Amino acid sequence: MKLTKNTVHAKYLKSILFTFVILSFGFFVNAQTKGLEESIAEHRKGNIIIKAKPGAKIRVEQQEHEFWFGCAISDNIFNGRTSDSDVKMYKEKFLENFNSAVTENAVKWANMEPHKGKVNYAIVDSILEWTEKNGIPLRAHNLFWGIEQFIQPWVNKLSDEELEKTLKNRAETITARYRGRFAEYDLNNEMIHGNYYEDRLGPEITKKMAEWARNGDPDVKLYLNDYDILTGNKLDDYMAHIRTLMSQGVPIAGIGVQGHLHAESFDRSELQRSLDSLAKFNLPVKITEFNMPGQRSKFYRNRDLEMTAEEEMQKAKELVDYYKICFAHPVVEGILMWGFWEGANWIPQSSLYKRDWSPTPAAKAYQNLIFHEWWTSKTGEIKQNGEFSVPAFFGKYKVTVNGETKEVYLTKTEGKVVVEF
DSSP, rough: OOOHHHHHHHHHHHHHHHHHHHHHHHHHHHHHHHHHHHHHHHHSSSEEEEOOOOOEEEEEEEEEEEEEEEEEEEEGGGGGOOOHHHHHHHHHHHHHHOSEEEEEEEHHHHHOBBOOOOOOOOHHHHHHHHHHTTTTOOEESEEEOOGGGGHHHHHEEEHHHHHHHHHHHHHHHHHHHHHTTEEEEEEEEEETTTOHHHHHHOHHHHHHHHHHHHHHHHTTEEEEEEEEEETTTTTHEEEEEEEEHHTTOOOEEEEEEOOOOOOOSSHHHHHHHHHHHGGOOOOOEEEEESSOOTSSSSSHTTTTTOHHHHHHHHHHHHHHHHHHHHHTTTEEEEEEEEEGGGGGGGGGGGGGTTTTBBBHHHHHHHHHHIIIITOOOOEOOOOOOOOOEEEESSSEEEEEEEEEEEEEEEEETOEEEEEEE
16 A cells, blocks of 8 residues: 555554553553462462571572472373384473373273273373372373263163162272372263263262262362363353252362363453352362363364464463463462373364474463462571571472571461471
């Protein structure tokens, strides 16, 4: 288009208007960010109090977070279907980025026992062996999944009596075999979207499942897990469902909410509202399955679509904002991605790493958030009163005074820890 005085003037006015909108939006974002930072400081930090000789030099170095920053572990890393070089990189990058994990498919009943009586424990055993060796707590996803399309044909053919006996055997056998090894289990996945077992056996079946799981492991922690909750779309249904289960006496240890059902962006206010609503149950909440972009994005519909540089930057920003809102909320105890590498991720574009293991902008933004912005490293000198107090994120620390080092844990439950030298 040929530039004229009028077009230049119009462009100038548009520029002024655009700047005003951006500044206004920036003010809103800054206000929101300030509130989140204050909440993070309030709910995610405690104090390390060091007692030693006045004047002694101290160093406080965080080693890991108490909060779960985790990811799903792909079966393909442990079933021989991935190259040795990619397996090596996968494990290295996992340990660099995450402190907790969840089985993506390995524990699902249809994966473990596609044919009646032929149970494959090998992949689950291999994943547990690796996570335990590296001090990674592991969620078991899942004991049962009542969406009919995921039920094995042989299970469908059982009579009601046979089905109940088979469910009991499944729950007791798995929890007994892995007693004390899984941090928690998803009991019966996505019940508000489909509950084949309840349809067949009645509304008390969920409580029975929990009781059978406890027969195998009396200390087992059983979570609910469902989707489209944090968008607000199914929040009311989930709240009602939880109330019903609690009234039945189902021993619920925590509430799982998936982070899949947004598009390239997400609704900040609905995420906040959903977490606030779930907090009323006074139970821990975990974001159990997170992808950015999510299932309602164009990338879910077309898994081969390449992201532009601008879309990669947007992904990084959306991920950071999502994590900040969740980390700032006092009831949330963890966020687990549902894949981090394009070579093993159901929405490849949501990965932190490309197929060739090159990091995306989201990887760098994630690492900056977890290991810089939310990471405590402090040096100083013991004051004249013989103490030095360090505000610190909850987690594991090395505290060094004049060359002597002690390892301590600052937990949210306690709020502070005292180290004496």
